[in-house]
Amino acid sequence: MIRPQTNAHRQAIDLSGVWRIRFGDGDWSSGIGSDDHTYDIAVPGSWNEQLAECGFMNHVGPAWLETRFFVPHGERRLLRFGSADYFADVWVNGRPAGSSGAPMLPFELDITELAPPGEFATLVARVTNELPVEGPTQRVTRDDYLAEGRPRDEYLPAVRFDFFPYGGLNRPIHLVTTAVSALLRYRIETRIDGRVAVRVEANGGTGIRLTVGEAVAEGPLVEGSAELQVRLNDVRLWSPQSPALYPLAIELIEGDRPVDLVEQKIGIREIRVEGAKLLLNGEPIELKGFGKHEDSPIRGRGLDLPLLVKDFGLLRWIGANSVRTSHYPYAEEFYDFADRHGILVIDEVFSINLDFRRVTDVTLEAHKQAICELIERDRNRTCVIAWSLANEPGYLAEPEYKERSGAYWNALFDHARSLDPSRPLTHANVGYVGTDDPAFEHADIVTINRYHGWYSEPGQLDRAASALTRDLDALARQGKPVFVAEFGADALAGQHATCDQLFTEEYQADLIETYWNIIHEHPACIGGHVWNFADFRTAQHGRRVVYNLKGVFTRNRDPKRAAWALRELWR
Numbered sequence: 001m002i003r004p005q006t007n008a009h010r011q012a013i014d015l016s017g018v019w020r021i022r023f024g025d026g027d028w029s030s031g032i033g034s035d036d037h038t039y040d041i042a043v044p045g046s047w048n049e050q051l052a053e054c055g056f057m058n059h060v061g062p063a064w065l066e067t068r069f070f071v072p073h074g075e076r077r078l079l080r081f082g083s084a085d086y087f088a089d090v091w092v093n094g095r096p097a098g099s100s101g102a103p104m105l106p107f108e109l110d111i112t113e114l115a116p117p118g119e120f121a122t123l124v125a126r127v128t129n130e131l132p133v134e135g136p137t138q139r140v141t142r143d144d145y146l147a148e149g150r151p152r153d154e155y156l157p158a159v160r161f162d163f164f165p166y167g168g169l170n171r172p173i174h175l176v177t178t179a180v181s182a183l184l185r186y187r188i189e190t191r192i193d194g195r196v197a198v199r200v201e202a203n204g205g206t207g208i209r210l211t212v213g214e215a216v217a218e219g220p221l222v223e224g225s226a227e228l229q230v231r232l233n234d235v236r237l238w239s240p241q242s243p244a245l246y247p248l249a250i251e252l253i254e255g256d257r258p259v260d261l262v263e264q265k266i267g268i269r270e271i272r273v274e275g276a277k278l279l280l281n282g283e284p285i286e287l288k289g290f291g292k293h294e295d296s297p298i299r300g301r302g303l304d305l306p307l308l309v310k311d312f313g314l315l316r317w318i319g320a321n322s323v324r325t326s327h328y329p330y331a332e333e334f335y336d337f338a339d340r341h342g343i344l345v346i347d348e349v350f351s352i353n354l355d356f357r358r359v360t361d362v363t364l365e366a367h368k369q370a371i372c373e374l375i376e377r378d379r380n381r382t383c384v385i386a387w388s389l390a391n392e393p394g395y396l397a398e399p400e401y402k403e404r405s406g407a408y409w410n411a412l413f414d415h416a417r418s419l420d421p422s423r424p425l426t427h428a429n430v431g432y433v434g435t436d437d438p439a440f441e442h443a444d445i446v447t448i449n450r451y452h453g454w455y456s457e458p459g460q461l462d463r464a465a466s467a468l469t470r471d472l473d474a475l476a477r478q479g480k481p482v483f484v485a486e487f488g489a490d491a492l493a494g495q496h497a498t499c500d501q502l503f504t505e506e507y508q509a510d511l512i513e514t515y516w517n518i519i520h521e522h523p524a525c526i527g528g529h530v531w532n533f534a535d536f537r538t539a540q541h542g543r544r545v546v547y548n549l550k551g552v553f554t555r556n557r558d559p560k561r562a563a564w565a566l567r568e569l570w571r
């Protein structure tokens with residue numbers, strides 16, 4: 001799948017705007033009507049906060065979204081969704097156009113036959129934010145909480161994770177036109193000696209011209225694919241200090257004229273694990289940064305470009321060099337910023353808190369599919385330095401996790417490695433599972449999330465520090481790099497105390513500083529990510545005051561005391 005773009009050969013029309021929405025289980029595939037049950041909805045944007053006053057804040061289930069668009073001329077006409085949260089079926093002019101794939105990832109539908117050029121067409125998408133029971137992130141219902149004997153764990157909306165299950169079309173949707181002869185996909189490999197190899201697949205055409213910076217190569221297409229290589233002279237390597245990017249262009253040639261073109265920017269860099277070190281361009285690198293969320297007031301998970309500008313400015317201000325896309329693939333625009341700003345990304349698949357009592361073969365297949373689609377989307381990204389295959393599986397400390405997950409991880413890590421042997425693989429381990437997590441055996445980087453000093457040892461930083469050191473020492477015996485992907489404390493901005501007190505800005509800053517000093521000094525530790533960059537909305541639960549307050553910035557991006565402390569530590 002090619003990222004939507006406009007040039008002499010292809011056109012991408014952004015369908016963002018105010019659409020109409022209707023909630024419910026009926027069938028509105030040929031049009032949602034215009035009665036009292038339909039509402040305005042801005043796309044991209046989640047329905048929850050936008051339509052809270054109409055009663056849809058906590059809506060989990062289907063909603064029907066509709067827009068009308070003008071269909072320009074173009075031999076092939078495609079609809080390209082950045083994502084649908086979490087699943088969508090689409091109709092164009094009342095006829096089925098297709099469905100989404102793995103949640104939080106793009107999908108493309110060929111609507112050439114459904115939408116004649118030179119006319120308006122109607123698009124209806126049935127979007128649901130309900131998860132399947134056997135998915136890599138599993139559905140939970142109110143009744144499940146009770147059946148599991150966990151009444152105090154009830155969340156509204158019911159979820160197995162600690163962020164809000166926003167629904168809707170949260171990323172841009174484009175109408176893309178191309179010629180019938182068109183580029184279909186490509187795979188870039190770079191080497192730090194300046195070699196850039198590209199494998200291209202196309203429909204039609206006779207040859208490919210590859211241009212990277214000043215270097216050009218041409219080659220024939222054989223059975224729809226071609227492999228080309230160029231070499232850059234005096235290559236400037238990409239790194240957080242100097243995120244040099246080169247323009248890369250792939251042209252599809254038919255006879256002697258170009259019929260398609262795709263462009264992107266790439267950096268030349270190498271990422272490698274050696275012993276307990278993570279090496280970027282052959283030098284050890286310490287990861288300093290955050291787990292984030294796609295979350296902002298009113299838009300929910302909807303793409304918010306001003307927020308991206310702000311967040312990347314704040315990452316620089318605080319001295320961070322990396323982010324994990326906790327707990328799902330982010331919008332492609334996020335990776336554009338990361339490539340340009342030199343932010344290293346641990347790209348996480350949407351798999352959270354897998355409960356191994358409910359894992360089946362269907363779960364494994366869906367998990368593999370999600371990894372496949374994630375790697376397909378992001379493999380050409382310079383900023384992506386590792387794949388995270390799951391967050392906190394076995395989080396209920398269910399005995400089934402240790403008994404059964406070995407074969408699951410074996411299959412999953414093998415699958416990911418076969419798709420991309422060039423990047424290290426990891427997963428984020430939960431404290432309840434401990435340091436003998438069966439997934440560690442397969443991971444290239446041993447990653448842990450730890451809340452000593454918060455959920456355990458509350459308010460006791462000395463005990464928290466000893467517990468963290470014990471964990472790191474135990475993990476270091478594996479001889480692999482150890483990474484702390486989450487640590488942190490909630491702080492209500494403006495809450496203060498003179499002694500160690502949960503929820504105060506002082507305690508959050510002190511806990512983060514205590515952890516950072518241990519992480520920084522530990523020989524096996526390649527760095528840490530504070531949980532979280534900013535306060536974020538989560539489902540209603542007795543442990544949360546509307547938001548998860550572990551942000552070092554508020555949801556509006558004002559700094560808490562911990563932000564200043566980190567700036568001091570990291571810059």
Ligand code: GCB
Pocket residue numbers: 161162163327391392449486531548550
């Ligand atoms: C975790 C989860 C994260 C939560 C965080 C917390 O371990 O990975 O999703 O938000 O803890 O604040 O409890």
